[in-house]
Amino acid sequence: MIPMKKLIFVLVFLLGFAGASEWFSDPISGIEYAKKEQKPVMFYFHSEHCPYCLQMETFVFTDEKVSKYMDKFVVISLNVDTQVGRLWSKRFNVFGTPTFVFYDPKKDTVMSIAFGSRSKEDFIKLLFMACERSHIKKC
Amino acid sequence: MDRRRFLVLSVLGVASLTFVPGLMRTSLAASKLEEDIQKRLGVSLSQIKESADVKLQAPTIAESGANVPVSVESDIPVEKVDSIWIFVDNNPSPWITDVKLTPMNGKVYFATRIKMGQTSNVRAILKLKDGSYLMATKEVKVTVGGCG
Amino acid sequence: MAVGAGILRVPKEAKKGEIVKVQMVITHPMEPGTRKDPQTGQLIPAYHLTKLEVFFNDKTVSVIDMGGGVSANPFIGLTLKVEESGIVKISYEDNKGGKWEKTAEIKVV
Numbered sequence A: 001m002i003p004m005k006k007l008i009f010v011l012v013f014l015l016g017f018a019g020a021s022e023w024f025s026d027p028i029s030g031i032e033y034a035k036k037e038q039k040p041v042m043f044y045f046h047s048e049h050c051p052y053c054l055q056m057e058t059f060v061f062t063d064e065k066v067s068k069y070m071d072k073f074v075v076i077s078l079n080v081d082t083q084v085g086r087l088w089s090k091r092f093n094v095f096g097t098p099t100f101v102f103y104d105p106k107k108d109t110v111m112s113i114a115f116g117s118r119s120k121e122d123f124i125k126l127l128f129m130a131c132e133r134s135h136i137k138k139c
Numbered sequence B: 001m002d003r004r005r006f007l008v009l010s011v012l013g014v015a016s017l018t019f020v021p022g023l024m025r026t027s028l029a030a031s032k033l034e035e036d037i038q039k040r041l042g043v044s045l046s047q048i049k050e051s052a053d054v055k056l057q058a059p060t061i062a063e064s065g066a067n068v069p070v071s072v073e074s075d076i077p078v079e080k081v082d083s084i085w086i087f088v089d090n091n092p093s094p095w096i097t098d099v100k101l102t103p104m105n106g107k108v109y110f111a112t113r114i115k116m117g118q119t120s121n122v123r124a125i126l127k128l129k130d131g132s133y134l135m136a137t138k139e140v141k142v143t144v145g146g147c148g
Numbered sequence C: 001m002a003v004g005a006g007i008l009r010v011p012k013e014a015k016k017g018e019i020v021k022v023q024m025v026i027t028h029p030m031e032p033g034t035r036k037d038p039q040t041g042q043l044i045p046a047y048h049l050t051k052l053e054v055f056f057n058d059k060t061v062s063v064i065d066m067g068g069g070v071s072a073n074p075f076i077g078l079t080l081k082v083e084e085s086g087i088v089k090i091s092y093e094d095n096k097g098g099k100w101e102k103t104a105e106i107k108v109v
Helices: A004-016 A027-037 A051-060 A064-070 A083-092 A121-133 B003-029 B031-041
Strands: A041-047 A074-079 A100-104 A109-115 B055-059 B061-065 B069-073 B081-089 B095-101 B108-114 B120-128 B134-144 C006-009 C018-026 C049-056 C057-067 C075-084 C088-096 C101-106
Touching: A027 A041, A041 A083, A041 C006, A051 A121, A051 C088, A064 A121, A064 C018, A064 C075, A074 A083, A074 C006, A083 B031, A100 A121, A109 C057, A121 B134, B031 B081, B069 B081, B069 B134, B081 B108, B095 C006, C006 C101, C018 C049, C018 C088, C018 C101, C049 C075, C057 C075, C075 C101
Parallel strands: A041 A074, B061 B134
Antiparallel strands: A041 A100, A100 A109, B055 B069, B069 B108, B081 B095, B081 B120, B095 C057, B108 C075, B120 B134, C006 C018, C018 C075, C049 C057, C049 C088, C088 C101
């Protein structure tokens, strides 16, 4: 007989995971969080008024299937025209937007970099490959 | 109903709410356009005929899809036309805009710029005052890219 | 430019019975409500024009319904058959209660 309290606890625990993941704008805390949660990092380098970034933000990131794959990463989103954005752009040799940098926080290594917008399907492929590279059990 | 049965049914209830919408969405996703057309025009897409009388202008290739210029024109007298509707098949919300014309417009003409999420058909549908519909379809390829 | 600012372009003069182009550009972000804010990763709430009406001498010429699928800073082009001199007026609103108007004059020569 399942104790009532335990069942309710499990239900609440599961529902808590239904929320959208938050993005980090501070790389240091984002990386720390990723280490703690044992998740790989995806840097999203963007710039204002770049229609290709807008395209990704409006039609790709909010797609349900894409969201599921994106949730496997800690997203650190940086505007390349800010100080912190410029600093990290230099570090990863980012030359344009949108650029996606997949990064292993434990090993402090870049796993892959992709420049340019892409369709939902292609973005899922990209996320899936990055996920596999980072040795997450279920991709 | 005893407590145990109630709990099991509750868990099943929550589980079905999580999984069933996902299954339903797969079958509906293919006809989001049809749903929108049915909702907005009250007719099914299959009842709307393509017509050379509807002239739809849109670029064959559009960069990024943020600003795709579209114009609709027709030589059908404006007195016979009720409205012009624009849909994008593959957008999460296919309906984009519609305009009700009056004889004061002088002719059937409407131009605007729309957002497209990916390569897709753009459709311009004329609703005539006699209750019939005419349509023109054009595929617009949306390119991928980046900013330097 | 401020949100809601509009540019309305019509010819200053027209012959009686001439069909002229009426063009407008409205400053508005036209957020569809499905875009992720790159700063926070959260959805930006829908904020877009919903309706735009065109009048000539206070008579309705056209009514446009639109949503977030129209590009930011919407451009709209229509035609008007000018039978008499008068005022073209566009009146438009967004989903957050913003309401604006803009007028321009056409003289029949």
